Amino acid sequence: MKTGYLVLEAKRAMRNPRFLFFTMVFPVVLFLVDAGTFGKERVDGTTVSYTAYLMCSMAAYGAFAAAMNSGARTALERAAGWQRQLRLTPLTPSGYLTAKAAVGFMVALPPVFLVSVVGGLVEGVHLTPAGWMQAVLGVWAATLPFAVLGLLIGQLATSETVQVLTVGVTMLFGFLGGIFIPSAVFPDWLNIVSKALPSYWLAEIGHGAALGNHDTATAVAVLGAWTVVLAFAVTRRYRRDSARV
Amino acid sequence: MLVGMNMTTRSDAAGAVSAGAAVHLTGLRKHYGDVRAVDGIDLTISPGEVVALLGPNGAGKSTTVDMLLGLSTPDAGQATIFGRPPAEAVAAGGVGAMLQEGSLLEDATVGETVAMIASLHRAPMPVATALRRAGIEDLASRRCTKLSGGQKQRVRFAVALVCDPDLLVLDEPTAAMDVGTRRGFWQSMREFTDTGRTVLFATHYLDEAEEFADRVVLMRAGQVVADGTVAQVRSVVSGRILRAVVPGATAEQLRLLAGVTGVELRGDQATVDCADSDAAVRALLAGYPRAHDIEITAVGLEEAFLALTSSEEEASR
Numbered sequence: 001m002k003t004g005y006l007v008l009e010a011k012r013a014m015r016n017p018r019f020l021f022f023t024m025v026f027p028v029v030l031f032l033v034d035a036g037t038f039g040k041e042r043v044d045g046t047t048v049s050y051t052a053y054l055m056c057s058m059a060a061y062g063a064f065a066a067a068m069n070s071g072a073r074t075a076l077e078r079a080a081g082w083q084r085q086l087r088l089t090p091l092t093p094s095g096y097l098t099a100k101a102a103v104g105f106m107v108a109l110p111p112v113f114l115v116s117v118v119g120g121l122v123e124g125v126h127l128t129p130a131g132w133m134q135a136v137l138g139v140w141a142a143t144l145p146f147a148v149l150g151l152l153i154g155q156l157a158t159s160e161t162v163q164v165l166t167v168g169v170t171m172l173f174g175f176l177g178g179i180f181i182p183s184a185v186f187p188d189w190l191n192i193v194s195k196a197l198p199s200y201w202l203a204e205i206g207h208g209a210a211l212g213n214h215d216t217a218t219a220v221a222v223l224g225a226w227t228v229v230l231a232f233a234v235t236r237r238y239r240r241d242s243a244r245v
Numbered sequence: 246m247l248v249g250m251n252m253t254t255r256s257d258a259a260g261a262v263s264a265g266a267a268v269h270l271t272g273l274r275k276h277y278g279d280v281r282a283v284d285g286i287d288l289t290i291s292p293g294e295v296v297a298l299l300g301p302n303g304a305g306k307s308t309t310v311d312m313l314l315g316l317s318t319p320d321a322g323q324a325t326i327f328g329r330p331p332a333e334a335v336a337a338g339g340v341g342a343m344l345q346e347g348s349l350l351e352d353a354t355v356g357e358t359v360a361m362i363a364s365l366h367r368a369p370m371p372v373a374t375a376l377r378r379a380g381i382e383d384l385a386s387r388r389c390t391k392l393s394g395g396q397k398q399r400v401r402f403a404v405a406l407v408c409d410p411d412l413l414v415l416d417e418p419t420a421a422m423d424v425g426t427r428r429g430f431w432q433s434m435r436e437f438t439d440t441g442r443t444v445l446f447a448t449h450y451l452d453e454a455e456e457f458a459d460r461v462v463l464m465r466a467g468q469v470v471a472d473g474t475v476a477q478v479r480s481v482v483s484g485r486i487l488r489a490v491v492p493g494a495t496a497e498q499l500r501l502l503a504g505v506t507g508v509e510l511r512g513d514q515a516t517v518d519c520a521d522s523d524a525a526v527r528a529l530l531a532g533y534p535r536a537h538d539i540e541i542t543a544v545g546l547e548e549a550f551l552a553l554t555s556s557e558e559e560a561s562r
Binding site: 087 | 344353366367
C-alpha cells in the first residue's frame with residue numbers, strides 16, 4: 001500500500017537538477033580540487049596518502065549533505081500545505097516520516113559511490129577490500145541519523161529559512177565532526193565535544209577505512225542514539241504540527 | 246424549524262442521531278489567544294446532505310473544517326464523522342477534502358499526484374475516473390507547476406475525490422475558477438452527490454450555496470447564526486422587495502403606505518422593503534396611479550446573509 005508513495009518520492013528526489021548537482025557532483029569536484037592541492041602529502045605518522053583520507057572525508061560530506069538536504073526539502077511541501085493533504089489519507093505520521101527518511105538515506109549512496117569510484121579510478125587510491133566496503137557501505141550506513149536530522153529541520157524551518165538552516169547545520173557538523181578539517185588539530189575540549197557528534201563518527205568510519213583504526217561499537221552506539229533521539233523528536237513535532245503554515 | 250438566530254437549533258435532536266450522522270459537532274470551540282475563532286458550534290449533518298457553510302471572512306469556517314477533519318484539536322467539544330473520531334474516519338479512507346490554500350507537489354505530474362494519493366487509500370476509485378470527473382484527463386502528464394489557478398483547483402478536486410469518499414469536505418473549492426470552470430465543477434459535484442454522498446462546502450459565493458446546497462449553515466464570529474434550507478434562511482429576513490418608478494413621490498410619503506417597512510429613492514426609482522407586498526402594491530397604485538415598471542422580488546440569500554451577519558454584529562456591540 002505504501003510502495004506507490006515511496007516510488008514517487010524517490011522519483012521526485014531524482015528530478016531536481018540543482019539538488020542532484022550539489023549532492024552528487026559537488027563532493028566529487030571538491031575532492032578533485034583538494035586532492036590536486038594536498039594529495040601528495042601523507043597523513044601524519046602513517047604511510048596513508050592524504051588523497052585516500054580526503055576521499056573518505058568527501059564521501060562522508062557528500063553523503064550526509066545529501067541526506068540532510070533531502071529531508072529538509074520537506075519544509076517546502078509543508079509550507080505548500082501538502083502535508084495537511086497527506087494527513088487526510090490513511091498514511092500515518094510514521095509512514096510518512098519513514099518514507100521520507102528512506103529517500104534521504106537512499107540519495108546518500110550515490111555521492112559516496114561517485115567519490116569512491118573517482119578516488120579509485122582517477123586518483124589511484126588503494127584500499128583493502130574490507131577498506132572499500134567500509135568506505136562505501138560503512139559511510140553510507142552512518143548517514144542514517146542525518147536523513148532524520150534533515151527531516152527535523154524540514155519540520156521546523158519555513159520555506160524561507162530552510163536553506164540557511166540546512167547549510168548552517170551542515171557546516172557546523174562538518175567542521176566540529178572533523179570532516180572538513182582533521183579533528184587532530186582540535187584543542188582538547190573540542191575533541192570531547194566532537195566525539196558526541198554523529199558527524200565525528202561518520203568521519204571516523206570513513207577515515208578508519210583508510211587508516212585502519214576503527215571503533216565500530218562506539219560509532220554504532222553514538223549514531224544509533226542520535227537516530228533514535230532525532231526520530232523521536234521529528235515524530236513528536238510532526239504529530240503536533242498540523243496547523244496551516 | 247431549523248432556522249434560528251442562534252446556535253442551538255439542531256442540538257436537541259443531535260444526541261439521537263449522532264451515531265448515524267455523517268458529521269456531528271458538539272460544543273466545538275477553538276480560541277487563539279483572545280480570538281474566539283470558533284465559539285461553541287453544534288451541527289449535525291445527515292448522510293446524503295449537501296451543506297453549504299457560509300460566512301464572512303474570519304467567521305471561523307476554516308477553523309471549523311480543520312477541527313472536523315482532525316487537523317486541529319478543539320479546545321472544547323467534539324467532532325465525529327460517521328460516529329468516529331476524525332482521525333479514525335480519515336484513516337479508514339472515508340473522507341476526501343479540498344483544503345483552502347493548499348498547493349500541489351511541484352516536481353510531480355498531475356497523474357502521479359492523483360495516483361500517489363490513490364495508492365495510500367484502501368479502496369480508491371480508478372485514477373482515470375477521478376481525473377475524468379474533475380475534467381482533467383488531458384492534464385495527466387502535465388507537471389503541477391505548469392497549471393493555471395483553475396486547473397490546480399480541479400487537480401485538488403481529483404485528489405479529494407480519488408479515495409471515493411463518503412464525506413467530501415471542500416473549503417472554498419471554486420475560489421480560483423472562472424465562470425465556465427465553476428459550472429463544470431458543480432456539474433461533476435452533482436454527479437457525485439447523486440450517488441448519495443455527503444458534502445460540506447465552505448464558500449463565499451452565495452449563488453453556489455443557493456443553487457447546490459440542500460441546506461445552508463451561516464456562521465458569524467465563530468457561531469452558527471442560521472441553519473436551514475435556502476428558503477428557510479431567506480425567510481428569516483421576511484418580506485419582499487418592490488421596485489417601481491414613482492414620479493413625484495417623496496421617500497417619506499412612500500414609507501407611510503400600507504405594508505412598507507423601508508424606502509430607498511433615487512430620482513423616481515423607488516426600492517421599497519415590504520412586510521406585505523400585496524398591500525403595498527395596492528396602496529401604491531391607489532395613491533400614485535402614474536407608478537410604472539413595478540417589480541416584486543423575494544429577498545435573496547444575499548440579503549438574508551447581510552441582514553443576519555450585520556444585525557448580529559450591531560446587537561453584540
